[in-house]
Amino acid sequence: MARIAVVAGDGIGPEVVGQARKVIDAVLPGVEATEYDLGAARYHRTGEVLPESVLDELAGHDAILLGAVGDPTVPPGVLERGLLLKLRFAFDQYVNLRPSRLWSGVAGPLAAVKPGEVDLVVVREGTEGLYAGAGGSLHRDTPAEVATEESLNTRHGVERVIRDAFARARRRERRKVTLVHKTNVLTHAGSLWARAFAAVAAEFPDVTTEYQHVDAAAMFLVTNPSRYDVVVTDNLFGDILTDIAAAVTGGIGLAASGCINPEGRYPSMFEPVHGSAPDIAGRGVADPVAAVLSAALLLDQLGHADAAARVTAAVATELAGRTSGAPLRTEEVGDRLAGHAVA
Amino acid sequence: MARIAVVAGDGIGPEVVGQARKVIDAVLPGVEATEYDLGAARYHRTGEVLPESVLDELAGHDAILLGAVGDPTVPPGVLERGLLLKLRFAFDQYVNLRPSRLWSGVAGPLAAVKPGEVDLVVVREGTEGLYAGAGGSLHRDTPAEVATEESLNTRHGVERVIRDAFARARRRERRKVTLVHKTNVLTHAGSLWARAFAAVAAEFPDVTTEYQHVDAAAMFLVTNPSRYDVVVTDNLFGDILTDIAAAVTGGIGLAASGCINPEGRYPSMFEPVHGSAPDIAGRGVADPVAAVLSAALLLDQLGHADAAARVTAAVATELAGRTSGAPLRTEEVGDRLAGHAVA
Numbered sequence: 265m266a267r268i269a270v271v272a273g274d275g276i277g278p279e280v281v282g283q284a285r286k287v288i289d290a291v292l293p294g295v296e297a298t299e300y301d302l303g304a305a306r307y308h309r310t311g312e313v314l315p316e317s318v319l320d321e322l323a324g325h326d327a328i329l330l331g332a333v334g335d336p337t338v339p340p341g342v343l344e345r346g347l348l349l350k351l352r353f354a355f356d357q358y359v360n361l362r363p364s365r366l367w368s369g370v371a372g373p374l375a376a377v378k379p380g381e382v383d384l385v386v387v388r389e390g391t392e393g394l395y396a397g398a399g400g401s402l403h404r405d406t407p408a409e410v411a412t413e414e415s416l417n418t419r420h421g422v423e424r425v426i427r428d429a430f431a432r433a434r435r436r437e438r439r440k441v442t443l444v445h446k447t448n449v450l451t452h453a454g455s456l457w458a459r460a461f462a463a464v465a466a467e468f469p470d471v472t473t474e475y476q477h478v479d480a481a482a483m484f485l486v487t488n489p490s491r492y493d494v495v496v497t498d499n500l501f502g503d504i505l506t507d508i509a510a511a512v513t514g515g516i517g518l519a520a521s522g523c524i525n526p527e528g529r530y531p532s533m534f535e536p537v538h539g540s541a542p543d544i545a546g547r548g549v550a551d552p553v554a555a556v557l558s559a560a561l562l563l564d565q566l567g568h569a570d571a572a573a574r575v576t577a578a579v580a581t582e583l584a585g586r587t588s589g590a591p592l593r594t595e596e597v598g599d600r601l602a603g604h605a606v607a
Numbered sequence: 608m609a610r611i612a613v614v615a616g617d618g619i620g621p622e623v624v625g626q627a628r629k630v631i632d633a634v635l636p637g638v639e640a641t642e643y644d645l646g647a648a649r650y651h652r653t654g655e656v657l658p659e660s661v662l663d664e665l666a667g668h669d670a671i672l673l674g675a676v677g678d679p680t681v682p683p684g685v686l687e688r689g690l691l692l693k694l695r696f697a698f699d700q701y702v703n704l705r706p707s708r709l710w711s712g713v714a715g716p717l718a719a720v721k722p723g724e725v726d727l728v729v730v731r732e733g734t735e736g737l738y739a740g741a742g743g744s745l746h747r748d749t750p751a752e753v754a755t756e757e758s759l760n761t762r763h764g765v766e767r768v769i770r771d772a773f774a775r776a777r778r779r780e781r782r783k784v785t786l787v788h789k790t791n792v793l794t795h796a797g798s799l800w801a802r803a804f805a806a807v808a809a810e811f812p813d814v815t816t817e818y819q820h821v822d823a824a825a826m827f828l829v830t831n832p833s834r835y836d837v838v839v840t841d842n843l844f845g846d847i848l849t850d851i852a853a854a855v856t857g858g859i860g861l862a863a864s865g866c867i868n869p870e871g872r873y874p875s876m877f878e879p880v881h882g883s884a885p886d887i888a889g890r891g892v893a894d895p896v897a898a899v900l901s902a903a904l905l906l907d908q909l910g911h912a913d914a915a916a917r918v919t920a921a922v923a924t925e926l927a928g929r930t931s932g933a934p935l936r937t938e939e940v941g942d943r944l945a946g947h948a949v950a
């Protein structure tokens with residue numbers, strides 16, 4: 265039976281992760297879960313972000329379920345670089361999978377787009393680009409200060425995530441992959457991405473392809489999100505585009521995410537796109553749907569496609585039945601989702 | 608009297624620039640305009656992108672009015688790096704000014720946002736960041752290929768554009784500046800931007816400030832664009848955010864842009880955000896509004912605030928009177944705008 269590590273984290277993290285576990289237990293009884301205390305609270309208490317021993321223990325699990333980490337009291341970068349990105353890089357989670365659907369029952373912000381009309385997935389590169397941490401500065405705090413950030417891109421890293429995107433497209437109905445980059449300005453990295461894309465596309469003659477600059481893609485996600493099926497892009501562009509995709513499909517409250525090591529050499533990690541939302545933490549009003557959808561991605565990755573599909577269907581039922589404006593109780597939503605999933 | 612250089616460019620460029628000149632002539636008779644043939648057509652004919660002699664001549668003008676350059680037949684980067692970015696960098700146009708308003712009469716894509724409710728301006732840095740062209744690659748076309756792009760940020764470059772943003776905010780009603788960056792991942796550049804922002808903010812105690820990560824800002828531009836007044840950000844983030852802002856206010860067909868050297872040591876350059884749109888070129892159906900609004904920014908920069916205001920008011924009248932779906936004739940729109948502007 266699957267062994268998962270649970271990092272509930274800060275703010276609303278524990279509340280929403282509790283519901284995700286409830287739903288996992290309902291559809292796949294017997295999953296062994298071990299909790300790990302990481303995040304802002306631990307950092308403040310002990311000064312530790314991610315001890316090596318914990319990293320080693322996490323490596324021994326089949327997957328990681330993460331709630332949310334972070335708090336305004338922690339300096340920017342500490343938990344991001346020291347925990348989230350550390351895990352993505354250490355566990356070679358090069359596929360950052362972010363599906364966006366406009367579900368029935370959800371009122372998206374776009375007047376012309378109806379539920380059912382958006383169903384896309386962004387395959388964001390997760391281990392390279394500007395996230396490599398290859399930057400520095402000189403003459404700090406003087407008028408002569410200079411600061412750099414370097415985007416590092418390898419054929420190895422680019423090609424494997426593009427191949428993953430094509431493989432996913434082949435399993436979908438429209439079989440279309442859009443490469444998003446900025447080849448007209450970032451000519452070196454852009455050229456590498458474009459050539460790797462063309463090479464992989466040749467292996468998938470049954471998949472349609474297109475290319476868009478990131479600024480155009482950001483625009484089309486607003487004016488015509490239905491045009492996308494699978495989008496593959498670099499780490500930073502993916503960060504931005506997935507938040508736009510979440511916004512046009514009802515907000516990050518519903519957005520799930522998987523940081524995946526497709527070969528399974530290391531554990532993959534699943535987390536809602538939303539943060540720890542300290543303003544509403546502890547009140548039992550956070551929407552657990554994004555965490556539950558992330559749990560569905562986890563189940564799918566571990567080979568339980570059937571259980572995953574039941575969770576996704578439960579979310580569809582839940583959202584279709586929501587009355588807008590009605591108060592939302594985290595626990596109750598979790599109970600309903602678990603109920604739908606086994607019905 | 609002002610001397611402007613006109614680069615009509617490719618595709619719909621000449622059509623829309625023609626209307627912009629018509630409107631300028633109407634509100635400020637006697638402007639001396641010299642045409643320069645640059646863009647994809649010249650590149651194909653002569654192999655030249657921007658001869659030094661032309662660059663020197665352009666430098667002698669008070670401002671540059673640009674239509675659009677580019678064509679799918681030109682390899683990515685040639686005209687962008689060789690012409691557009693070359694001009695921005697050579698003429699130290701460090702303020703890339705991009706206002707977005709949801710005009711009366713324009714149906715934006717957002718169900719909940721009404722005309723009049725969005726009125727923001729993005730002050731995008733124009734001479735640094737990932738646009739510096741500081742990248743390279745090794746082992747090209749082998750499995751060992753690596754490609755880099757470097758973001759270069761100086762205190763000098765960052766501080767001056769932030770100061771410009773605060774000065775503009777002070778002249779607006781809400782007096783608010785939002786800094787957008789990604790300080791939690793791009794920690795070196797992010798820290799430089801954040802510290803420069805705090806230092807400049809101290810000079811403007813009457814201006815409200817806030818900070819947002821670029822992914823959050825991309826989302827809020829869709830879910831709540833009304834919250835923004837002046838947004839200041841780096842070159843690449845500004846490229847993406849301004850296309851989102853254009854999308855939520857009716858599309859890049861209406862979006863104006865100025866590449867400004869505020870000190871006036873070099874000519875500033877004004878251009879619609881849209882491209883050359885080869886698919887509709889020559890048919891007289893391109894909307895000249897973005898070019899005409901860019902002309903208004905030009906007039907304002909040259910000290911003709913009054914003429915600029917008349918052009919902007921003419922656009923407001925034109926858009927308020929549009930019947931959605933009615934066919935649009937470039938020439939007729941230009942005539943009407945010129946008429947409104949002098950009425």
Ligand SMILES: CC(C)[C@H](C(=O)O)[C@@H](O)C(=O)O
Pocket residue numbers: 344345348349503537791792822
């Ligand atoms: C918290 C931050 C490091 C992270 C990212 O930039 O990847 C977040 O925005 C996300 O999208 O998962």
Ligand SMILES: CC(C)[C@H](C(=O)O)[C@@H](O)C(=O)O
Pocket residue numbers: 448449479687688691692846880
């Ligand atoms: C054409 C391209 C170089 C340019 C940019 O990236 O700045 C364009 O997208 C813009 O926004 O003006």
